[in-house]
Amino acid sequence: xxxxxxxxxxxxxxxxxxxxxxxxYSSSVSVYxxxxxxxxxxxxxxxxxYLSGSxxxxxxxxxxxxxxxxxxxxxxxxxxxxxxxxxxxxxxVSDRRDFQKLVFGTGTRLLVSP
Amino acid sequence: xxxxxxSPSNKVTEKGKDVELRCDPISGHTALYWYRQSLxxxxxxxxxxxxxxAPDKSGLPSDRFSAExxxxxxxxxxxxxxxxxxxxxxxxxxxxxxxxxxxxxxxxGSRLTVL
Numbered sequence: 001x002x003x004x005x006x007x008x009x010x011x012x013x014x015x016x017x018x019x020x021x022x023x024x025y026s027s028s029v030s031v032y033x034x035x036x037x038x039x040x041x042x043x044x045x046x047x048x049x050y051l052s053g054s055x056x057x058x059x060x061x062x063x064x065x066x067x068x069x070x071x072x073x074x075x076x077x078x079x080x081x082x083x084x085x086x087x088x089x090x091x092x093v094s095d096r097r098d099f100q101k102l103v104f105g106t107g108t109r110l111l112v113s114p
Numbered sequence: 115x116x117x118x119x120x121s122p123s124n125k126v127t128e129k130g131k132d133v134e135l136r137c138d139p140i141s142g143h144t145a146l147y148w149y150r151q152s153l154x155x156x157x158x159x160x161x162x163x164x165x166x167x168a169p170d171k172s173g174l175p176s177d178r179f180s181a182e183x184x185x186x187x188x189x190x191x192x193x194x195x196x197x198x199x200x201x202x203x204x205x206x207x208x209x210x211x212x213x214x215x216x217x218x219x220x221x222x223g224s225r226l227t228v229l
Contacts, residue, residue, distance in 0.1 A: 043220035
């Protein structure tokens with residue numbers, strides 16, 4: 001069964017600084033990868049996804065992620081964060097053979113301060 | 115409706131009581147998912163529906179948990195004889211259909227506290 005590891009439970013960063021949120025998944029032949037974001041008092045929403053093709057995926061709000069098959073990673077990056085990016089970020093993976101079951105990580109809380 | 119609606123938003127109950135959590139998906143979405151989010155844990159998959167049928171019930175933690183969906187729309191998650199370890203936020207999500215890589219749209223969740 002798939003599993004997802006988000007090692008950082010919380011990442012504090014200053015406004016306009018770059019940020020990287022780490023995500024590693026258990027090895028599989030082929031997977032779909034996602035990042036979801038949960039703003040305070042809101043439901044989760046899709047930030048970006050990797051299905052196939054280019055390993056660099058761009059999402060909403062200036063975020064991007066890179067799929068690295070050899071390292072089984074899908075780290076999320078943003079070159080310059082804003083206060084409004086403060087939220088909880090969840091990495092998720094599904095096995096292509098069982099794509100209905102989306103497995104989530106434990107989440108990383110991004111705290112952006114002025 | 116405009117989004118996935120869940121009720122109640124908060125539920126406090128006593129150990130041993132039964133609870134029902136309701137999910138109203140986005141109109142026209144045929145796939146519906148239930149997840150559980152416990153403190154310090156990720157989102158735990160519980161069950162998904164395609165239409166009214168549930169092809170995969172493997173995530174339900176015990177036989178005290180059950181879920182149904184009627185009319186291809188509203189779903190109810192029932193927890194019988196609640197235990198303290200059932201305390202969590204129960205999230206519902208829907209998608210247009212169970213397509214590969216399809217986006218899930220989440221509700222804001224039902225927070226269950228078992229005393």
